[in-house]
Structure formats: structure tokens, C-alpha cells
Amino acid sequence: MSLSRLIINNFRNLTAVDLELSHGFNFLIGENGSGKTSLLEAIFYLGHGRSFKSHISNRVINYERDHFVLFGRVEEAKHEWSVGLQKTRQGDTTLKINGEDGKKISDLAHLLPMQVITPEGLTLLNGGPTYRRAFLDWGLFHQHNEFYNHWANLKRLLKQRNAALAQVRNYAELRPWDIELAKLAHLVSDMRAVYAEALRPEIEKTCQFFLPELEITVSFHQGWEKESEYSEILMQGFERDRTVGYTMVGPQKADFRFRANGLPVEDVLSRGQLKLLMCALRLAQGEYLITQKSRQCLFLIDDFASELDPTKRALLAERLRQSGSQVFVTAITQDQLNQMHWQGQQSDKRFSVTQGKIVLL
Numbered sequence: 051m052s053l054s055r056l057i058i059n060n061f062r063n064l065t066a067v068d069l070e071l072s073h074g075f076n077f078l079i080g081e082n083g084s085g086k087t088s089l090l091e092a093i094f095y096l097g098h099g100r101s102f103k104s105h106i107s108n109r110v111i112n113y114e115r116d117h118f119v120l121f122g123r124v125e126e127a128k129h130e131w132s133v134g135l136q137k138t139r140q141g142d143t144t145l146k147i148n149g150e151d152g153k154k155i156s157d158l159a160h161l162l163p164m165q166v167i168t169p170e171g172l173t174l175l176n177g178g179p180t181y182r183r184a185f186l187d188w189g190l191f192h193q194h195n196e197f198y199n200h201w202a203n204l205k206r207l208l209k210q211r212n213a214a215l216a217q218v219r220n221y222a223e224l225r226p227w228d229i230e231l232a233k234l235a236h237l238v239s240d241m242r243a244v245y246a247e248a249l250r251p252e253i254e255k256t257c258q259f260f261l262p263e264l265e266i267t268v269s270f271h272q273g274w275e276k277e278s279e280y281s282e283i284l285m286q287g288f289e290r291d292r293t294v295g296y297t298m299v300g301p302q303k304a305d306f307r308f309r310a311n312g313l314p315v316e317d318v319l320s321r322g323q324l325k326l327l328m329c330a331l332r333l334a335q336g337e338y339l340i341t342q343k344s345r346q347c348l349f350l351i352d353d354f355a356s357e358l359d360p361t362k363r364a365l366l367a368e369r370l371r372q373s374g375s376q377v378f379v380t381a382i383t384q385d386q387l388n389q390m391h392w393q394g395q396q397s398d399k400r401f402s403v404t405q406g407k408i409v410l411l
């Protein structure tokens with residue numbers, strides 16, 4: 051799967067962009083503020099229905115326009131899809147796949163799996179568990195069709211339980227919710243645990259490649275005491291949950307932790323090592339999808355490799371090449387790309403980005 055054509059209208063400073071893309075590496079070269087990140091953001095938006103930079107979707111609409119339009123042609127083996135997304139300042143979204151209305155954002159996400167590697171992405175390691183749950187759930191979403199529904203139902207039930215906490219007179223009134231919630235919680239957690247265990251060796255192998263000086267280990271925490279029945283935990287925590295007004299333990303608190311030589315990575319690794327670890331995690335997960343599902347995965351790499359030392363940059367480029375993935379890499383100058391040892395291949399494309407205009411070099 052790769053994006054062979056991309057049309058962008060009025061997305062940030064990209065007012066009119068129409069690109070035929072390489073199935074391999076696409077380099078975006080331009081000065082600060084020229085629109086490189088915006089292009090990656092537009093691709094991400096097309097695959098997720100949201101930005102990786104701003105939660106306020108109006109921010110991405112060009113200042114002088116009232117809507118943006120994104121269009122992509124997605125190719126995989128002998129199949130081809132056209133995907134279109136339009137969003138207005140009033141908040142109306144139109145989403146089409148092969149010209150058909152009524153599609154969901156999750157349909158888009160299934161079509162376009164992608165991994166983003168940006169400096170902000172370090173939150174995967176030094177941010178809260180939310181980021182690591184999102185990392186795990188990305189894999190599950192692409193691995194198991196039913197995961198998304200289970201997780202969405204679980205979130206809905208949790209919301210209802212939290213609202214009910216303030217209304218019920220005693221625990222017996224809440225019990226029916228908890229029985230349903232517990233079933234889903236075990237289902238989701240078991241899926242996460244199995245996936246985390248399958249991904250673990252891939253992560254450890256990839257970390258060996260990038261950070262051979264460290265022993266990186268990973269562990270999954272389901273969000274409540276291991277081996278305990280979740281419905282019992284909910285019952286025991288009822289008074290506490292009622293006091294605070296929400297459900298304090300459960301799959302909504304799950305985590306996937308990383309340690310280096312037995313210590314939390316965020317405490318002991320240098321910034322460069324953390325960046326390498328983040329690359330390793332995203333690569334391992336993308337590659338796992340490629341091998342397990344025979345699906346391709348896009349890699350969006352922003353302003354990142356420039357901060358790694360030359361050997362590590364070369365390793366990153368080599369691994370991405372080996373994966374056969376479609377890759378988008380931003381750089382300020384061609385020189386910077388040369389220094390990065392991103393070995394050029396005939397199928398690669400280089401684009402120059404200047405004040406929102408993008409041309410093939």
C-alpha cells in the first residue's frame with residue numbers, strides 16, 4: 051500500500067498542491083516555515099481524520115479559506131482506492147472512498163497505516179501512559195478488525211459508569227454495568243497482552259540494531275492487579291470511585307513500559323538514545339504489521355534524522371529501505387540530506403517546498 055498521488059487544497063499554507071509520489075522515498079526540501087511539516091500533517095490527516103499537531107481542526111484550514119480538501123490515490127498490489135476528505139470551518143466533514151459517501155474515519159485508517167517519527171513523538175517514552183496505549187492500540191487496530199469495536203464499546207460503558215457513580219444509591223444498582231464492563235475489559239486486555247507479547251521480540255531485536263550498548267526490555271501492564279477479576283476490583287473500589295467521580299483502575303490505565311538495563315528509559319537514556327529508541331519502536335511495529343498482515347506502512351519522518359549521529363542516521367535509512375516502505379522525509383537543504391546518508395535510488399523523488407508551493411526537483 052502506498053500513496054501514489056496527493057492533492058491538497060487550503061491546508062495550512064498549502065493552497066494548491068498536486069503530487070505524483072514515489073512508492074519508495076520522498077524527500078521534501080525547504081526552508082523553515084515553507085510547508086514541509088504541513089505536507090506530512092496533511093497525509094496524516096488523510097489517514098486519521100485529525101492532525102498530529104493541533105486538536106483544533108480549524109487551525110489547519112488556510113487562514114483565508116473556509117474549508118480544506120485532501121485527496122489521495124492509494125495503491126496496493128492490484129487494487130486502487132481514491133480517498134477524499136473535506137472539512138469546513140463550521141465543522142462539517144465529508145469523507146469519500148472510491149466516490150462513496152457514508153464512510154467512517156476508521157475505514158480511512160485501515161487503508162492507510164502510518165507511523166510518524168517527529169521530535170514531539172518522544173512523548174511515547176517520556177509522556178504519560180496514554181501515548182503508549184495509543185501505540186499498542188494502533189497495532190491492535192490494524193491486526194484485529196474487531197478490536198476497534200470492543201474498545202469503543204468499552205469506552206462508552208466506562209463513560210456511562212462514571213456518570214452513574216454520582217446517581218446510584220448503592221453498589222447493587224451499579225453491578226449490572228460492572229459485569230458488562232468487566233467482560234469487555236478482560237477481552238481488550240487479553241488482546242493487548244497477546245499483541246504486546248508478540249511485538250516484544252521484534253522490539254528487542256530492533257533495539258539491538260539501533261542501541262546494541264543497551265538491554266531494552268518491555269512490559270505490558272493491564273491497568274489493574276494481574277490475575278485479578280476486574281469485576282471484583284470494581285466492586286472493591288466502588289466507594290473510592292464514587293468519591294473521586296470516576297473509575298480509577300482498569301484498561302483505561304494500561305501501560306506498555308520500556309526499561310534500559312533494568313531502569314526506566316526516560317530516567318537513564320540520553321536525548322539521542324531516546325530518539326533512537328522511539329525510531330526503533332515505530333519501525334518494529336510498522337515492520338511487524340508488514341510481515342503479519344502483508345500490508346504496507348507509511349513512515350512520515352519530520353526534522354528528526356538530522357539530530358542523530360551519521361552512523362545512526364545511516365542505520366535508520368538502511369532499515370527503512372529494507373522494509374520496502376513508502377517514506378516521507380523532510381530536510382532544510384539537499385546538503386543536509388547528503389550528510390544524512392539517505393542513499394538515493396532511482397525510484398526516489400525529491401521535492402522543493404517554497405512558501406507552500408511544492409515542485410519536483
Ligand SMILES: Nc1ncnc2c1ncn2[C@@H]1O[C@H](COP(=O)(O)OP(=O)(O)OP(=O)(O)O)[C@@H](O)[C@H]1O
Nearest residue numbers: 062063082083084085086087088109110111112113
Ligand atoms: N491555517 C494556516 N493557514 C495558512 N498558513 C498557516 C496556517 N497554519 C500555519 N501556517 C503557516 O504555514 C507555514 C508552514 O509551516 P510548516 O510547519 O509546514 O513549515 P516547515 O517547512 O515544516 O518548517 P520547519 O523547517 O521550521 O519545521 C508556516 O509559515 C506557518 O506559519
